[in-house]
Amino acid sequence: MAESCKRRRISTTKGKPKCSSSSWSDLPTELLELILKKLSFVDVIPFKAVCSSWRSAAAQLQSQYHSIHITPWLMLPNGQEDDHTSRCFLNLAENKVYKFENAFEFEGLGNDPWCVGSSHGWLVILDDEANPLVFNPFSRVQIELPLFPNEFNPIMIHFLRKKLITKAVLLADPSRCKNFVVVVIYGFLSRLAFCKHGDTTWTNLSDAADQVYRDIICHNNQLYALDDNLSVKVWDFQGPSLNEIVTIPPLTLLKDVDSTRKFSRDIRVSTQIYLVKTSSEILFIERFIRKSFKELSTEDGTQTVVCSCSTKLFYVFKLNLREQRWEKVESLNDQVLFLGGNQSISFSGLDRCKPNSIYFTDDKWNDEYDTEFSYGGHDVGLFNLDDQSITHFFDSDLEKIDPPPFWITPNPW
Amino acid sequence: MSNQSESPNPTSSSNKITLKTSDNEVFEVEEAVAMKFCTVKQYFDDENNNNVTSGTSTTLIPLPNVESHPLAILITYCKKHLEIKANNADNKKEMEIDMEHYEREFLKNVMPQELTELILAANYLNFKEALDFFCRAVASAIQNKSVEYVRKFFGLESDFKPGEEEKLREEFAWSFEGVDED
Structure with missing residues (x-):
């Protein structure tokens, strides 16, 4: 306070006052920035078109934004049949939907891009021929990646690409780091591979003895991978050579919880598992999804039975690194998690989001039998740990939300 | 006084x-x-x-x-x-x-x-x-107002070179939609 008070001194020289007129065009950039700072990042974008001084003030301001303070948006299909390149984005914080006409209509993206990952506001996309690339739908910048080897019949590739890469994460934000690394879970055996920006090939990360991997996350240049046995492996990408630094043994504690489980004997219930890095913990999340049969009326008036997935419950465990075991967590306090096909993210005290909650989106589209169904993608909602309730904040008229909804943290700069 | x-x-x-x-x-x-x-x-x-x-x-x-x-x-x-x-x-x-x-x-x-x-x-x-x-x-x-409204509100005029504003509007078309009526 005292320091800032020293900045302005009163000049006692007599003469014409310098800024007593009230024209906004004379408003110093620092004051314009103060005003724009009161708006959400998305409200600032159109004001770049007001005049050149506003454009520079907004650009200056945008360089200070950081995606950790921005509530994720839900990326949805446009809803029009045969339009695979437009998307809608639901801005959760303001409950407003933005329509991106031809968001994906870009040379190299193909006619039907398939999203396999979302980190730092960037998507990892497979084009029609299953070639991976990194794309930012907000800045419309795309970055090529090396071709991913496959032995699929070219006729089948459009369908089989969903099995080629099932999840991709970025170790860093490509807008800020030129040497970002992409890690993928790939193939029917769910192995790991990575490439550094500029590489010409992908490098295998797992050897033949490795387990099937279920989820991956990145933090501080380290990759955490959760395998089918529920053990976690950590690799460090910091140094010149890649090091596997730690393996945390299988999740023994889960057996104890098993007996109390509501769904342990329900064959209609399947689980999806995730790793999450919060500000201080590594979390393991188990999501329970119940399948049910739903009758739908088709256009010609006949009834058809479809399989509908709905999430019922989440369990949260945190890693006790010293004792190398997982402990059940009853509350996330003010934290909010976003789970789905994206790299799992956690926020603390996020504006206009319910604290102690998990916002989830449908990511059951990798099941072989589900891909054939004409229904799906609706399992989107929020789970609150206080009262164990599930709330739905989004509804769609579509029978099949295809491509499925994805969380993305806008990063347009 | x-x-x-x-x-x-x-x-x-x-x-x-x-x-x-x-x-x-x-x-x-x-x-x-x-x-x-x-x-x-x-x-x-x-x-x-x-x-x-x-x-x-x-x-x-x-x-x-x-x-x-x-x-x-x-x-x-x-x-x-x-x-x-x-x-x-x-x-x-x-x-x-x-x-x-x-x-x-x-x-x-x-x-x-x-x-x-x-x-x-x-x-x-x-x-x-x-x-x-x-x-x-x-x-x-x-907030949530059109660019034209903002210019009128502040008494400002566009000083962009021809094409500059159009390029911005095209690039971020989605952000210009859904604003309040002026």
């Missing part, structure tokens, strides 16, 4: 400070009010350190960059601000509610053009709470 400050704040000292605006109007204000203007506080401290004057009540502080109209509004705002703070010294939440209520009423009597004067004056006087409040007021006035 001189503007006398009314209803002295019981919690502050009775010292008065005289401010002289660029249009030669003289305002006599409570010390507590004047001290919220960091620029005035700094001048005052400097004068005291230099021992130029001994009796503070006779100090006349020139404000060559502030006109009487915005200063009068700022003084009113500042007095109310101090009053609300004093009335709710032990209840921050109550204070915020009272302040919000006052600010809402306050804005009903302020024209958009006046906001510019107020922002420039609050900035020059380095009156942080007021500057923050007026910037918030402008931000909420233009």
Whole structure:
């Protein structure tokens, strides 16, 4: 306070006052920035078109934004049949939907891009021929990646690409780091591979003895991978050579919880598992999804039975690194998690989001039998740990939300 | 002509400070009010350190960059601000509610053009709470409004080269949609 008070001194020289007129065009950039700072990042974008001084003030301001303070948006299909390149984005914080006409209509993206990952506001996309690339739908910048080897019949590739890469994460934000690394879970055996920006090939990360991997996350240049046995492996990408630094043994504690489980004997219930890095913990999340049969009326008036997935419950465990075991967590306090096909993210005290909650989106589209169904993608909602309730904040008229909804943290700069 | 400050704040000292605006109007204000203007506080401290004057009540502080109209509004705002703070010294939440209520009423009597004067004056006087409040007021006035509305509101004209604005609009087409009617 005292320091800032020293900045302005009163000049006692007599003469014409310098800024007593009230024209906004004379408003110093620092004051314009103060005003724009009161708006959400998305409200600032159109004001770049007001005049050149506003454009520079907004650009200056945008360089200070950081995606950790921005509530994720839900990326949805446009809803029009045969339009695979437009998307809608639901801005959760303001409950407003933005329509991106031809968001994906870009040379190299193909006619039907398939999203396999979302980190730092960037998507990892497979084009029609299953070639991976990194794309930012907000800045419309795309970055090529090396071709991913496959032995699929070219006729089948459009369908089989969903099995080629099932999840991709970025170790860093490509807008800020030129040497970002992409890690993928790939193939029917769910192995790991990575490439550094500029590489010409992908490098295998797992050897033949490795387990099937279920989820991956990145933090501080380290990759955490959760395998089918529920053990976690950590690799460090910091140094010149890649090091596997730690393996945390299988999740023994889960057996104890098993007996109390509501769904342990329900064959209609399947689980999806995730790793999450919060500000201080590594979390393991188990999501329970119940399948049910739903009758739908088709256009010609006949009834058809479809399989509908709905999430019922989440369990949260945190890693006790010293004792190398997982402990059940009853509350996330003010934290909010976003789970789905994206790299799992956690926020603390996020504006206009319910604290102690998990916002989830449908990511059951990798099941072989589900891909054939004409229904799906609706399992989107929020789970609150206080009262164990599930709330739905989004509804769609579509029978099949295809491509499925994805969380993305806008990063347009 | 001189503007006398009314209803002295019981919690502050009775010292008065005289401010002289660029249009030669003289305002006599409570010390507590004047001290919220960091620029005035700094001048005052400097004068005291230099021992130029001994009796503070006779100090006349020139404000060559502030006109009487915005200063009068700022003084009113500042007095109310101090009053609300004093009335709710032990209840921050109550204070915020009272302040919000006052600010809402306050804005009903302020024209958009006046906001510019107020922002420039609050900035020059380095009156942080007021500057923050007026910037918030402008931000909420233009939130979710079209570019044309904003230009009209601020009396601005586009100075882009041909094609520049179109390029921006094309690149971020989604962000221009769904705004309020002008």
